[in-house]
Amino acid sequence: MQGEHEVVVCRLEHRPGRDDRMTTHVGLTARALGADRLVLPDNAAQAEETVVDITARFGGPFDVECTEGTVGFVRNFEGTVVHLTMYGERVQDVEDDVRAAHADGPVLVVVGSEKVPFDVYEHADFNVGVTNQPHSEVAGLAVFLDRLFDGRELDREWADPEAVVLPQDTGKRVVDP
Amino acid sequence: MQGEHEVVVCRLEHRPGRDDRMTTHVGLTARALGADRLVLPDNAAQAEETVVDITARFGGPFDVECTEGTVGFVRNFEGTVVHLTMYGERVQDVEDDVRAAHADGPVLVVVGSEKVPFDVYEHADFNVGVTNQPHSEVAGLAVFLDRLFDGRELDREWADPEAVVLPQDTGKRVVDP
Numbered sequence: 212m213q214g215e216h217e218v219v220v221c222r223l224e225h226r227p228g229r230d231d232r233m234t235t236h237v238g239l240t241a242r243a244l245g246a247d248r249l250v251l252p253d254n255a256a257q258a259e260e261t262v263v264d265i266t267a268r269f270g271g272p273f274d275v276e277c278t279e280g281t282v283g284f285v286r287n288f289e290g291t292v293v294h295l296t297m298y299g300e301r302v303q304d305v306e307d308d309v310r311a312a313h314a315d316g317p318v319l320v321v322v323g324s325e326k327v328p329f330d331v332y333e334h335a336d337f338n339v340g341v342t343n344q345p346h347s348e349v350a351g352l353a354v355f356l357d358r359l360f361d362g363r364e365l366d367r368e369w370a371d372p373e374a375v376v377l378p379q380d381t382g383k384r385v386v387d388p
Numbered sequence: 389m390q391g392e393h394e395v396v397v398c399r400l401e402h403r404p405g406r407d408d409r410m411t412t413h414v415g416l417t418a419r420a421l422g423a424d425r426l427v428l429p430d431n432a433a434q435a436e437e438t439v440v441d442i443t444a445r446f447g448g449p450f451d452v453e454c455t456e457g458t459v460g461f462v463r464n465f466e467g468t469v470v471h472l473t474m475y476g477e478r479v480q481d482v483e484d485d486v487r488a489a490h491a492d493g494p495v496l497v498v499v500g501s502e503k504v505p506f507d508v509y510e511h512a513d514f515n516v517g518v519t520n521q522p523h524s525e526v527a528g529l530a531v532f533l534d535r536l537f538d539g540r541e542l543d544r545e546w547a548d549p550e551a552v553v554l555p556q557d558t559g560k561r562v563v564d565p
Contacts, residue, residue, distance in 0.1 A: 236524035353527035
């Protein structure tokens with residue numbers, strides 16, 4: 212978010228077709244919940260396009276890029292690497308340390324896939340489980356970002372939106388600002 | 389969760405094929421993040437089966453049922469109805485009221501679909517937006533539950549698991565208790 216060290220979300224792997232919606236939801240969740248940038252494997256161009264479209268419509272800044280080697284990207288990232296995995300340390304036990312790391316510099320949040328290379332576990336500064344139960348990479352990312360930012364992401368402002376949703380107790384209201 | 393008023397998650401609609409993974413992730417997120425029960429439309433039997441399998445393997449209690457009419461289920465629910473929608477009131481503004489309602493009785497969390505009948509907006513005690521940005525029903529549900537339970541769900545215990553993941557700073561460890 213503006214005025215803070217960068218938070219990047221990297222989706223490690225993508226299976227075209229099968230993962231299209233999940234990867235898109237990872238991307239939209241990263242944008243909505245305070246990350247600055249999304250890195251996808253280069254076969255995820257369709258998800259990239261959707262996230263770019265939503266950013267054009269609902270505001271930014273939010274950057275999206277595809278890369279040939281996500282594992283290489285993780286390895287070369289200059290900052291703290293957090294790998295979200297159900298096998299990791301409990302988020303409630305490590306979140307203070309991760310927040311302290313983010314106060315000092317950029318954070319990369321790695322969202323896995325069926326088969327995460329052991330390399331990634333070893334390279335990560337934190338392997339973090341949002342519960343040690345099987346559920347959803349989208350849910351894990353969402354809870355992690357909300358805790359990383361301590362809820363500040365809910366108040367973030369969006370530059371240059373074409374559409375703004377005004378909160379309503381009943382019904383829908385979208386305006387063109 | 390045990391010792392608290394029931395929290396039920398209802399997925400309003402399901403398109404077989406296209407929504408299989410999303411509905412499954414909604415269900416697994418509900419289970420992992422403290423809900424007691426999942427209600428699905430009756431064409432979502434495949435997702436139901438996956439959630440039942442995961443519960444058998446990793447522990448419960450967690451109930452799953454399919455119903456012919458999810459809108460009817462919402463209308464007849466005896467307790468507080470929360471409908472998650474990007475058009476709703478900001479979660480940070482209403483979460484205290486929802487927590488107070490949950491201290492008094494059961495809560496139903498309705499997770500939408502492309503076309504939510506206006507009825508549901510009107511019937512809901514709270515229409516709640518986890519941001520007013522488009523992202524993911526799974527992400528919205530996850531952040532909402534984490535806030536509803538104030539993080540207590542991360543410490544919930546599981547009855548009769550066949551497999552238990554032990555948190556690790558690197559690698560994976562699963563034991564048969």
